[in-house]
Amino acid sequence: MEAPKLQLKLFIDTKANKLILAEAGKDFVDFLFYFISLPISTVVRLLNKKSEVGCLDDLYAAIENLDNVYIQTDMQYLLDPRGAVPCTKVPLLLSDLKAPKVYTCSYIHTQNNYVSYVYGSYCPDCRGSCNSEVTDVVSHVAKCKNKIDTVGFVKRAATFMVMDNLDVKPILSNTSFFTLLKKFGVKDLGEVEERDVEFGPNEVLKLVKASLEGKTVLTNVFLRNKGPEILKEKDEDRT
Known part of the structure; x- marks a missing residue:
């Protein structure tokens, strides 16, 4: 099954x-927003331990290579941690990331309106413990009386503009893109190209690496094709 891809509309300064x-x-x-919550070790691992960010690769390798005789805990919690932010159905979640477990009360008479990310947490319904793992989080939350929208982080009705440095701002409904472009110093609209692009798993890895290297992230991902060596190694690992 082909991995899903997201759609973006780019506005490009063709001269520069x-x-x-x-x-x-x-x-x-x-x-x-989910990406910013990733543990550092996850980022290093996703980039094949070639993040080139200071000494993080060396530290990761040191933990990975430490002999078990010196270890008193499971190092996988460091090298392959679960996602830091509990949120369901975030698009393009990297396939090897583990979602955190969710628990609810198993008492037969409770309405199961509460869930927790900590095993054994207090249940306000029955004053017992949340010790039953929820396997289908989305369906369970939909049944709860105290519903909240846990699908992602931002509201679906909004449209956003994303800057080259990943700054995110909402676009007001009464604002035209021509007005926005002029605010960014564009004087000749003839030098602006509008381009629809797809954002899939390959672009995810490019974005992760580009965001660690500088502030022209989307330019590097879509216009300058940065990071091919990382993607090549990832593809070789899958074969």
Whole structure:
């Protein structure tokens, strides 16, 4: 099954070959917000231990290579931690990331309106413990009386502009893109190209690496094709 891809609309300064801004919907912004919550060790691992960020690769390798005789805990919690932020159905979650477990009360008479990410947490319904793992979080939350929208982080009705440095701002309904472009110093609209692009798993890895290297992230991902060596190694690992 082919991995899903998100849609973005880029506004490009063709003279400078640089992104001015991107128009994005809820799905892409949800992904960006989830990305900032990733543990450092997860980022290093996703980049094949070639993040090139200071000494993080060396520290990761040191933990990975430490002999078990010196270890008193499971090092997988360090090298392959679960996602830091509990949120269901974030698009393009990297396939090897583990979602955190969710627990509810198993008492037969409770309405199961409460869930917890900590095993054994206090249940306000029956004053017992949340010790029953929820296997289908989305369906369970939908049944709860105290419902909240746990699908992603931002509201679906909103549209956002994403800057080259991943700054995210909502686009007001009464604001035209021509007005926005002028705010960014664009004087000649003839030099602006509007381009629809797809954002999939390959672009995810490029974005992770580019965001660690500088502030022209989307330009590097879509216009300058940064990070091919990382993607090549990832593809070789899958074969």
